Amino acid sequence: MKIVVCINHVPDTETRVKVGSDGKSLDKTGVNYVLNPYDEFALEEALRTKEKHGGEVTAISLGGDAHKETLRKALAMGVDRGVLLKDDSVRDSLGIARLLSDVLREMSPDVIWVGKQSIDYDNAAMAGLIAELLDVPSVSVVVNVEFRDGKILCEREIEGGHEVVESALPAVLAAQKGLNEPRYPSLKGIMAAKSKPIEEKSVGSAEMFVEVLQMRKPDPKKAGKIVGTDVGAVPELVRLLREEAKLL
Amino acid sequence: MAKKILSFAEQRDNAFKKSAFEVTKAGKTIAEETGSELVVLVIGSSVERIAPELGGYGATRVLIAEDPRLEKYSTTAYAKIVAEVARKEEADTVFIPASALGKDLAPRVAVKLSAGLVADCTALKVENGEVIATRPIYAGKALIDVKVNSAVKLFTLRPNVFTPGTNDGQKASVEKITLGLSNRDFTARVLRVEVQSGRPDVTEAEIIVSGGRGLKGPENFHLLESLADVLGAAVGASRAVVDAGWRPHDEQVGQTGKTVSPSLYIACGISGAVQHLAGMSSSKVIVAINKDKDAPIFQVADYGIVGDVFQILPALKEEFKKLLGK
Ligand SMILES: Cc1cc2nc3c(=O)[nH]c(=O)nc-3n(C[C@H](O)[C@H](O)[C@H](O)COP(=O)(O)OP(=O)(O)OC[C@H]3O[C@@H](n4cnc5c(N)ncnc54)[C@H](O)[C@@H]3O)c2cc1C
Numbered sequence: 174m175k176i177v178v179c180i181n182h183v184p185d186t187e188t189r190v191k192v193g194s195d196g197k198s199l200d201k202t203g204v205n206y207v208l209n210p211y212d213e214f215a216l217e218e219a220l221r222t223k224e225k226h227g228g229e230v231t232a233i234s235l236g237g238d239a240h241k242e243t244l245r246k247a248l249a250m251g252v253d254r255g256v257l258l259k260d261d262s263v264r265d266s267l268g269i270a271r272l273l274s275d276v277l278r279e280m281s282p283d284v285i286w287v288g289k290q291s292i293d294y295d296n297a298a299m300a301g302l303i304a305e306l307l308d309v310p311s312v313s314v315v316v317n318v319e320f321r322d323g324k325i326l327c328e329r330e331i332e333g334g335h336e337v338v339e340s341a342l343p344a345v346l347a348a349q350k351g352l353n354e355p356r357y358p359s360l361k362g363i364m365a366a367k368s369k370p371i372e373e374k375s376v377g378s379a380e381m382f383v384e385v386l387q388m389r390k391p392d393p394k395k396a397g398k399i400v401g402t403d404v405g406a407v408p409e410l411v412r413l414l415r416e417e418a419k420l421l
Numbered sequence: 422m423a424k425k426i427l428s429f430a431e432q433r434d435n436a437f438k439k440s441a442f443e444v445t446k447a448g449k450t451i452a453e454e455t456g457s458e459l460v461v462l463v464i465g466s467s468v469e470r471i472a473p474e475l476g477g478y479g480a481t482r483v484l485i486a487e488d489p490r491l492e493k494y495s496t497t498a499y500a501k502i503v504a505e506v507a508r509k510e511e512a513d514t515v516f517i518p519a520s521a522l523g524k525d526l527a528p529r530v531a532v533k534l535s536a537g538l539v540a541d542c543t544a545l546k547v548e549n550g551e552v553i554a555t556r557p558i559y560a561g562k563a564l565i566d567v568k569v570n571s572a573v574k575l576f577t578l579r580p581n582v583f584t585p586g587t588n589d590g591q592k593a594s595v596e597k598i599t600l601g602l603s604n605r606d607f608t609a610r611v612l613r614v615e616v617q618s619g620r621p622d623v624t625e626a627e628i629i630v631s632g633g634r635g636l637k638g639p640e641n642f643h644l645l646e647s648l649a650d651v652l653g654a655a656v657g658a659s660r661a662v663v664d665a666g667w668r669p670h671d672e673q674v675g676q677t678g679k680t681v682s683p684s685l686y687i688a689c690g691i692s693g694a695v696q697h698l699a700g701m702s703s704s705k706v707i708v709a710i711n712k713d714k715d716a717p718i719f720q721v722a723d724y725g726i727v728g729d730v731f732q733i734l735p736a737l738k739e740e741f742k743k744l745l746g747k
Pocket residue numbers: 186210632633634635636658659660661662673674675676677678679689690691692693694695696697700710711712713716728729730731
């Protein structure tokens with residue numbers, strides 16, 4: 174089985190977000206970047222499939238040189254190849270999807286994994302975009318997957334339950350938390366990753382449709398009040414919820 | 422030529438999701454402000470009976486796409502229908518809910534229509550005839566205002582944010598559209614839907630009662646559950662208790678869980694780590710119960726009680742019961 178995992182390089186969840194001097198993007202000073210958490214589930218699942226059914230796992234990332242760090246982590250987890258689609262431009266999701274799918278089309282994998290969403294712009298759009306561009310099926314928010322007779326059975330999360338989806342291959346799948354427990358790179362893996370090359374490819378151009386006019390911080394929430402301590406405060410809390418907050 | 426807006430109204434089991442009314446109303450509002458016409462699309466196996474109800478939220482014309490194979494959601498077939506309708510109607514703006522279904526559907530439609538996609542919008546406004554959308558990024562730590570420069574523009578709207586108002590009782594006219602679906606449009610199909618608990622999902626609930634490590638163990642969550650049931654609320658959880666295996670993944674609220682915006686969020690024994698706050702700080706009213714008066718959750722809470730959840734949860738349940746006459 175030939176598997177490609179698309180991975181992204183994003184500010185970690187501890188990041189204190191500040192607006193940059195252009196007023197449109199993040200102030201990157203002091204920000205620590207990590208492998209997008211959902212992409213860890215995607216990588217783990219790809220590696221497990223390879224361990225069970227054989228094949229090859231490639232990780233690809235589109236972005237600047239800094240994305241090599243994230244590809245290095247994927248290599249340390251055990252993927253066979255890392256490919257950087259070198260691109261320093263600001264892009265919208267459709268643009269990224271076009272450039273990724275141009276390369277994916279050439280690679281013609283059986284399975285393409287992405288994460289449920291990038292935790293920077295939270296678009297959660299890539300699986301559908303890539304799949305539509307490649308004209309293959311897709312399943313998003315996958316929490317369980319099984320390969321059966323050239324098809325796949327996935328469980329995907331929906332509101333209040335799960336859908337069981339059957340899909341033909343090749344397909345694009347988006348990994349959700351709960352799919353698996355990602356491995357930590359072993360010391361051996363980390364050492365091996367250092368000697369594995371990261372291939373670099375240049376990308377073409379893609380139109381940009383979504384224009385950011387302004388990035389801003391949400392209005393700070395006004396300080397709330399401590400209603401009181403212990404059980405004695407309960408009736409007052411309920412009264413405030415009803416009379417002041419006009420709930421219930 | 423008049424400009425046109427297409428809103429996609431979601432239903433499950435032939436009943437509208439609340440988001441269906443939200444996208445209809447938002448579509449109507451933007452249509453009025455841009456001098457456009459609104460058309461609403463419903464897809465399913467037998468939706469003719471429910472379709473007129475959208476008239477109560479501003480729709481005058483509703484298109485329905487019916488086929489037995491559309492009883493359950495199919496990404497590819499739904500995308501084909503939405504894109505075809507948008508083309509035929511020459512819609513320049515498309516609204517889809519940012520629900521599980523809508524988030525899956527919208528990217529495909531965007532590619533088919535070469536439309537710029539703005540996902541998970543929490544506000545819309547019109548400036549010089551153009552739609553400006555606001556959406557949270559970095560899990561709500563910042564917002565961006567964006568506009569779309571393609572001919573067709575696609576926006577998904579976060580559920581529970583755009584208020585649909587009350588049903589004014591108007592009925593919409595309903596037109597059936599003819600479909601040219603082939604089996605090739607069903608390459609991925611939903612075999613079955615497994616519905617979990619009787620409680621609402623955190624992303625759809627009006628009230629969420631959420632628990633963290635302060636509950637000490639999975640055996641104590643019945644305290645939360647019984648309070649939730651009195652309120653008709655969903656049960657939420659911090660990542661700490663999900664990772665510990667006390668609660669299922671789909672209850673996790675936060676940056677790597679669900680983003681929620683209920684009317685009322687009651688955080689019990691949750692410290693309020695940045696990653697948790699990211700997922701729930703857009704709740705309209707936040708109540709925190711924590712024994713540590715310095716817990717960060719109190720900084721975002723509208724109302725707090727400093728105390729022991731084991732004492733307060735049962736008392737709170739009794740008080741709500743009294744209030745609701747249960
Ligand atoms: C990459 C990444 C992603 C993450 N994503 C998420 C996410 O999506 N969602 C999320 O929630 N977290 C997330 N986290 C984890 C987050 O950082 C916190 O560890 C987690 O939210 C803490 O959970 P908690 O509040 O239940 O536990 P704790 O921080 O241990 O807090 C327990 C609280 O309970 C109180 N308490 C104890 N006993 C009682 C009692 N008897 N009565 C009342 N109060 C009591 C304590 O005072 C304390 O404030 C993420 C972390 C990382 C690194």
